[in-house]
Amino acid sequence: MPDTSSVVIVGGGAAGCATAYFLAKAGIRATVIEREGVGSMASGFSSGGINPLEGAGIPGPLCELAMASFRLHQSIAPELVDESGVDYGLETISMLTLAFDDDAIPTLTETHRIFDSAGDGFWARWLDSGQATEIEPRIGPGAIRALETHGNAMLSSYRYTLALAQAAENMGAVVRSGNVTGVESSGGRVSSVTLESGPIECDAVVFATGPWSGQVAEWLGVPVPVEPLKGENLRMILPGQPQPTHDIIGGGVSIFHREEGQVWVGSSEERAGFDNEPSIAARDRLMALALRLMPAMADAELVLHTACLRPVTSDWLPIIGRAPGWDNAYLATGAGKKGILISTGMGKAVADVIASGSTDVPTGGLEPDRFEG
Numbered sequence: 032m033p034d035t036s037s038v039v040i041v042g043g044g045a046a047g048c049a050t051a052y053f054l055a056k057a058g059i060r061a062t063v064i065e066r067e068g069v070g071s072m073a074s075g076f077s078s079g080g081i082n083p084l085e086g087a088g089i090p091g092p093l094c095e096l097a098m099a100s101f102r103l104h105q106s107i108a109p110e111l112v113d114e115s116g117v118d119y120g121l122e123t124i125s126m127l128t129l130a131f132d133d134d135a136i137p138t139l140t141e142t143h144r145i146f147d148s149a150g151d152g153f154w155a156r157w158l159d160s161g162q163a164t165e166i167e168p169r170i171g172p173g174a175i176r177a178l179e180t181h182g183n184a185m186l187s188s189y190r191y192t193l194a195l196a197q198a199a200e201n202m203g204a205v206v207r208s209g210n211v212t213g214v215e216s217s218g219g220r221v222s223s224v225t226l227e228s229g230p231i232e233c234d235a236v237v238f239a240t241g242p243w244s245g246q247v248a249e250w251l252g253v254p255v256p257v258e259p260l261k262g263e264n265l266r267m268i269l270p271g272q273p274q275p276t277h278d279i280i281g282g283g284v285s286i287f288h289r290e291e292g293q294v295w296v297g298s299s300e301e302r303a304g305f306d307n308e309p310s311i312a313a314r315d316r317l318m319a320l321a322l323r324l325m326p327a328m329a330d331a332e333l334v335l336h337t338a339c340l341r342p343v344t345s346d347w348l349p350i351i352g353r354a355p356g357w358d359n360a361y362l363a364t365g366a367g368k369k370g371i372l373i374s375t376g377m378g379k380a381v382a383d384v385i386a387s388g389s390t391d392v393p394t395g396g397l398e399p400d401r402f403e404g
């Protein structure tokens with residue numbers, strides 16, 4: 032086990048802050064180095080969906096980690112809120128997925144099967160358009176059928192990331208502002224990370240650098256195939272109207288009921304390099320789709336238009352564990368569209384391995400060495 036103050040974590044998003052939190056729980060005080068501000072990138076602007084049953088790699092190789100991470104969210108939340116003093120609003124939600132034509136039915140049938148067989152408080156039921164309208168009278172008149180699902184969760188990803196950082200700090204971790212520009216190493220060990228202000232010595236280093244993880248490939252000489260996938264959300268209010276009780280999904284867009292009575296419309300997906308500026312084209316596209324889902328959105332007022340970058344890998348699976356050929360360098364990155372959900376599992380897995388050499392978090396097949404050769 033390294034000196035208790037000698038783990039450096041590069042990146043103060045959900046992945047880095049979760050790693051710092053679980054290290055602190057294991058009695059290891061880490062230093063998180065973040066160049067922009069904790070939760071200032073995707074971790075601060077995601078939709079905050081904690082949805083373990085569907086997505087890239089689910090069903091498939093991400094299944095077990097997604098469910099383990101979901102359970103970790105549920106189990107740590109009460110303590111994390113207490114330890115940090117930050118309530119990040121984790122709550123179980125229901126969703127209404129609308130079909131506007133027969134082509135949408137096979138996907139809904141599969142979602143029904145998945146939720147129906149999941150147990151653990153998840154369920155799904157078919158609704159005709161009349162039943163769907165009883166739940167949400169404002170849905171689009173073109174919906175021919177709907178699926179109501181229950182059991183997913185949501186949270187404020189910004190406040191969640193702050194909570195992890197704050198709780199870790201309260202247990203002795205340090206959050207430092209700085210831009211890491213490289214590492215010094217010898218004999219397969221990183222001895223220090225280089226900041227513009229000078230080096231910081233370390234016994235172990237965790238790279239939780241999100242979409243900017245390509246730089247780590249240069250520093251360590253190992254493949255880290257992570258690229259940015261831009262995503263935009265519209266945060267809106269519906270003046271004089273109640274917030275929907277369900278997240279409403281269909282036709283390529285979602286209307287989320289989120290914090291402060293807002294409805295969020297999202298999320299776009301675009302390969303645009305490191306451009307993270309909100310665009311009028313994405314705004315107009317999201318609004319056009321949202322109006323079909325819920326025509327009442329015509330009365331909605333835009334509060335904030337956000338854009339940020341998801342870290343996606345070439346196989347759409349996260350990269351978790353020790354870098355190949357290195358004794359003390361670890362990666363916690365590439366979580367794509369599921370980085371808030373699986374941040375608990377990623378952070379605990381890496382913290383366990385640093386603290387004790389192994390983990391019971393199911394990360395098999397997600398290790399960094401899968402890209403070698």
Ligand SMILES: Cc1cc2nc3c(=O)[nH]c(=O)nc-3n(C[C@H](O)[C@H](O)[C@H](O)COP(=O)(O)OP(=O)(O)OC[C@H]3O[C@@H](n4cnc5c(N)ncnc54)[C@H](O)[C@@H]3O)c2cc1C
Nearest residue numbers: 042044045046066074077078080211241262369370371372
């Ligand atoms: C529109 C949108 C909606 C989303 N919705 C969901 C959702 O509903 N559920 C879900 O689970 N996920 C969702 N995601 C995905 C999720 O937000 C990301 O997967 C997650 O936030 C990635 O976290 P991270 O810590 O790996 O990266 P980031 O949040 O990008 O954090 C990485 C940090 O590293 C710092 N950094 C990088 N290089 C350096 C350096 N050299 N020195 C110092 N600091 C450095 C950066 O400044 C950054 O703060 C969504 C994403 C988007 C864009």
